Amino acid sequence: MTAPNNAGGVQHRGLITISIMLGTIMQVLDTTIANVALPNMTGDLGASQDTINWVLTSYIVAAAIMTPVTGWLSDRFGRRELFLTSIVGFTVASMACGLSWSLESMVGFRVLQGLFGAAIVPLSQTFLLDINPPERHGSAMAMWGAGIMVGPIIGPTLGGWLTEAFNWRWVFFINLPVGILAFLGSAIYLPRAAKRLRGFDFFGFAMLSLGVGALQLMLDRGAEVDWFSAAEIWIELGLSITGFWIFAIHLLTGRDTFIDPAIFKDRNFVTGLIFIFVVGIILLASLALLPPMLSRLFNHSTILTGLVMAPRGVGTMISMILVGRLVRLVDARLLVVTGLALTAWSLHDMTTFSPQMDDHLIILSGVIQGLGLGLVFVPLSTVAFATLDPRFRTDAASLFSLVRNIGSSIGISIVTVLLTQNIQVNHEELSAAINPFNPTLQTLSPAAASGDITALARVDQLVNAQAMMISYINDFKLMMIVTLSAIPLALFLRKPKLAPAAAGAPAAAHME
Template sequence: MNQNSYIPFGDLKGPRLIFAAFVLALANFMVVLDMTIANVSVPHITGSLAVSSSQGTWVITSYAVAEAICVPLTGWLAGRFGGVRVFVVSLIGFTIFSVLCGLSTSLEMLVFCRIGQGLFGGPIMPLSQTLLMRIFPPEKQSQAMGMWAMTTVIGPILGPILGGSISDNMSWHWIFFINIPVGIFCALAALRLLKPAETAISKIKIDSIGLFLLIIWIGALQLMLDLGHENDWFNSTLICALAIITVVGLIVFIIWELTERDPVVNIQIFRYRGFTISVLSLAFAFGAFFASIVLISQWLQINLGYTATWAGYLTATMGFGSLTMSPIVAKMATKYDQRGLACFGLMILAVVTLMRSFWTTDADFMALALPQILQGFAVPFFFIPLSNMALASVQPHEMASAAGLMNFLRTMAGAIGASIAVTLWDDHAKVARSEMVSNLHVNEVQNTLMQKGMSSESALAYISSLVDKEALTLSANHVFFILSMIFVFAALIIWLCPKPQKGVGGQPIH
């Protein structure tokens, strides 16, 4: 389809077009939600299946690994079998594995079914984006992307709330069962509405060596990120081995894909400067954004005694701003320089994250919620323009591959950002604690507490608890400062992009 001579597919216009867009956005929302819905439910799952909490994290990581492997394959799958066909099959497979996850009676079965969920869920995100771009005329594509971006931003916010509430009040099995009606509805609606918008197919051979290398290096990277913290990172032989496999695997994979005639991942797309810079800025920003969400949730629960559900509620205060601003920003993206919009949003996120670096252990709900509310208004300003610029930079026939690569890099950036932030938080807390202890006159404080009726042991325990809390808060502040600098960096590099045309449509930018 030529972007400049748009012809509606079948009768996909008016209400039917809006309904088709809603179905695509809802399918994307379901998959994004599943990334975070299990996070706060791990204690319930491990208790129910009688396994350790470190084993329970495989419920999250198995899904992430499988999804990360499948997302870049989207371009090849769409070219070989057709975008709409792959989208519908992915929805059906995702729904079936959601049922099996909910019925799991052992950790092994649950992890296996989560891998299945990830494999089928991977293509849904980039294909929902590609099909939205395909069914809308160029002048409306930016607003369609606004609707899509809204679901991508709100999914991780609602995930912890839903996961916590369902696990606390019903059973962890229901966090998977809630996908069933949504999956069935989206699959049937897509079959009915999107058939005329099917993409062209050709007999492309599978790049089996490229696929094998992709699985090896992503698997090794994800395992390194998951196991690194508890194995003391590079002091562990296992982590060093995984790091070597990741680096060597990635280098061999890139060389192979650049020389392969039909690559499983089209790395050639990085030849477009607009795509490369937009995706790089998006990856840095999303890595810092996701890291802050994970860090806030953990700090609230460990330090301030918030329940998982209440930590989720606080995180969700940014949902209002995101919902309000997404359609407005999508409209602004058709009139103003999208680099300016993205830079504005990222600078607001930098300021908000800097505000967090002054948090204290006695902060009340509103003091904690204010940066979240402001962040909500800023998120669409970076997310929508960067997604628009990246996809507007490539040729129409490369759209599926570009969307797959963009979503893959964003997903991996989120995982890497969260892992590094938690490690920095823990390591700096130890440094902060030792500094505080060296400056603290423990005996004097202990004697004062004992005079107020405390025993010697309970006074020491009380002092230790206070020092731990303050050390964790100082460390969190330190990490928030670093994250704010990452947002500034992402805001500045976006100006290296060529000036985009207004909106998503128009000629590709090289």
């Protein structure tokens, strides 16, 4: 199926962009907006602290399983029709989540929300690439990237405000007006595209779904069941490896697989997948670390935490606006390297955090990181698709979103596990120095050295804070190393350039 370049799509480009970005932001927000509302849901839904997390897990797993099949569904039923159905289904499921009366009903509606929402992000990326000529792809990806990256940042703040000002149900009800606007705009202005019938590879889809679903379940459930000390995690790991292994063999040896192996022959796209995996790790892993750090170490409220982290989103927006223009003038590979360097710089600044500091360094490092990630995301999204056959765009966009989400899940799991383990280790090492014979303790707190329980409790609080801060710093240092390690991958990207267009024909992308 070729990308549509009809006059209607070009004529209404701005309205199409607004409509599909409303749907995209609505879907992306729901990956984080419900997190802060979980404690309030517990009592109303009759759930426990252990089971309430299924509200998040069910959505993540359902969306991960359905994302890869977006390409086949769009070919079979039409991209416009699939997008409209996804918007309606997601909005209705959101309303149902807000009306949930038990944990079981909430989990069921969240599964539906994930199933319908899975196609929204990859389809929005495909539409923006289709309705814009190659020379405008950078600006289009800047708009798309802004929604993808800023959504998770503002999600917890918006969710916290809605929960405090109204109640947790409004975290889901807020999707209704956005969904209606996105549907009406898309229904009126989205151009129709030709459908392409192709057989459905049930076996390949089943194996990939098994691999992705089991992996997401393992990553999301690991912290709750103490990882590999639980049989559940070993079973999920085995199922994930089995699913991915069989799918890889099937992809290489099978015929008419639902993902065409030819898509992986494009070097830029494969390198882009590796890059977006790293970006996924950094983007949401740092988002998973900062709010609890601000709450536990700095006693910030949910609203104040959101205000402190807001400049990070501002940095991303500024970067997106600038890079949308720069990508036409500057080598995209240079922008990616510069963005990774800025991100590494921000993470290095974060390794200097201390419990005694104010919010100045947190805000500054957040702005720098936002600028850096924006410089990486837009050129990467542009270059990754620059040499790809347009007929592969929807499948490629689905894989792009899937790999980014898997990277985010893996990154969050790794930093969370290391944080928990390092807090225990650091606390033990620091506590070893707290004894009556330590001259420093005798000088600073004679009461604690003499065994006063109240004084010792205060010292223990200080030790806990220091152990926690050191553990956060260790995580930031690990992410900095991962970021620096990704820089050499830019050498594998090829620079796209626009060839002179023939009379009456759109410009075509070529490679140096």
